[in-house]
Amino acid sequence: MKAGRWIALAALLATPVAMAQVVPLPSLPGGLPRVSLPEVPLVDRVAQSVAGLAQDRIDRLRDLVRRNPDRIELDRQGNAVRAGEVVMSDPDDAAIAAAGRAGFRLIERSTIEGLEIGYARFAAPRGMSVDRALRVMRKAAGGREVSADPLHFASGEAGTASALPPPAPPVLPQSGGRIGIIDGGVNDGAVTGRVTQSGFAAGAPVANNHGTGIAALIAGGSGIRGGAPGAGLFVADVYGRDPAGGNATAIARALGWMVTQRVPIVTISLVGPSNPLLARTIAAAQAKGVIIVAAVGNDGPAAPPSFPASYPGVIAVTGVDGRNRALIEAGRASHLDYAAPGADMMTLDANGRPVAVRGTSFAAPLVAARLSAYYGAPDLGRYGPAIRQLDGEARDLGPRGPDKSFGKGLICGDCRTPRK
Incomplete structure (x- = not known):
């Protein structure tokens, strides 16, 4: 393989993306409903090239986003995240009010049970990408930690x-x-x-x-x-x-x-x-x-x-x-x-x-x-x-x-x- 192709492959593999497929499961006995779960693909093909594995990850994640555009988007690092949502750690009333003035809608304000860690989830203004939402929210958060909500x-x-x-x-x-x-x-x-x-x-x-x-x-x-x-x-x-x-x-x-x-x-x-x-x-x-x-x-x-x-x-x-x-x-x-x-x-x-x-x-x-x-x-x-x-x-x-x-x-x- 030529040096240029190795460099391109290395760059592809360095992309921080967890790829997925959605595998539909049959209904279970006793009335349990049909469900789907994102999964990283099975690799039972020893001869599959590393380049093929990397491309497979990319294709599967893009397909997941195409099928759920209102629920999932990719951030600028290529990670799948909840579409149009940001999370603020340890919010107080003033920070939540500032987020509202910036156009964000509060979805949930809660505390993680057993650990007393507070957080709030917000919906970004319609049409705003998660990356821009993070930049805007960080200005309103008063130094509090703000992040997207990435999928696993x-x-x-x-x-x-x-x-x-x-x-x-x-x-x-x-x-x-x-x-x-x-x-x-x-x-x-x-x-x-x-x-x-x-x-x-x-x-x-x-x-x-x-x-x-x-x-x-x-x-x-x-x-x-x-x-x-x-x-x-x-x-x-x-x-x-x-x-x-x-x-x-x-x-x-x-x-x-x-x-x-x-x-x-x-x-x-x-x-x-x-x-x-x-x-x-x-x-x-x-x-x-x-x-x-x-x-x-x-x-x-x-x-x-x-x-x-x-x-x-x-x-x-x-x-x-x-x-x-x-x-x-x-x-x-x-x-x-x-x-x-x-x-x-x-x-x-x-x-x-x-x-x-x-x-x-x-x-x-x-x-x-x-x-x-x-x-x-x-x-x-x-x-x-x-x-x-x-x-x-x-x-x-x-x-x-x-x-x-x-x-x-x-x-x-x-x-x-x-x-x-």
Whole structure:
């Protein structure tokens, strides 16, 4: 390849975009409604070029915006955000009045439950782009933080339903742990253990493939091994039926709910750009003893760092295939802690049927599951010992010691339910 083409490709890959597709899901038994969830594409084609992967991301995101022009737009960095909306942190009456004089309509003024972080959402004047809205609002905000509301996309995808191989015995004993999932909703009849759900988007909670798949990998069910069999799951659905679901404000509110429920570990298999409100919420939850585990995404190693995996203190997880090779599409974070199975494996879809899956999405819940064996309640005094115990489970891969491909090593390698 000529040098000029390499330079062009590098510039393309440096664009901070999380690409998505909307995958329609069938209606579920018992009257659960049809839903859609934005997802980062499955990359099960090892021969696919990096350039093709990058273009695929761009095409999918543009298609998402074309189909939802009144709900989603792209900011100047190429990130998908809620169209015509801006968010102000810690607003007071004077700041809200100033925003009104600048032409903004207040949508919501609230406080994130359990963390006492205030915010307000505003609709920009009709026809104003989100980038111009940010410039205007910052002048009215009196020094308060103002941002767009970026969308986050699931970092993995399921194939078609198929039969499971003969059930394997559980690898791990039953767990009484409590684990949070911020994702789509879960078909609670498909997984073992108790599921408590709450909605943070229009129509939520409603089960979808991705959320149910994450839950099954933690708690097990219908022949799928779980990393923490029978664990109690607290599920925050941030998508519901909203095409602009998965936004930073919804994730922040979901995390506040986890704090009120005293959930010690929360796994997030979603990726998006950095956001000040979400960053502050994560830091506040961590200060209350919540450990957050997140997938590094599937945008490839040349993509910009993904969030929430790149926020300080978040446990960042990548995926490996059945031969313990790093997934070629695995993204990156500002740091990498562990690897876990992310391909050549099965989980359950929203109908409770076994499906093959691939993506770093499916690695993060396995790390959260194993961590729950050592961290049973939010307790900063137990954080260090719990991490050291998890480190003791990590199987070193690649160069000796921690590295950029596998972090400190492979967790829960035997938790994979192999695909046929």
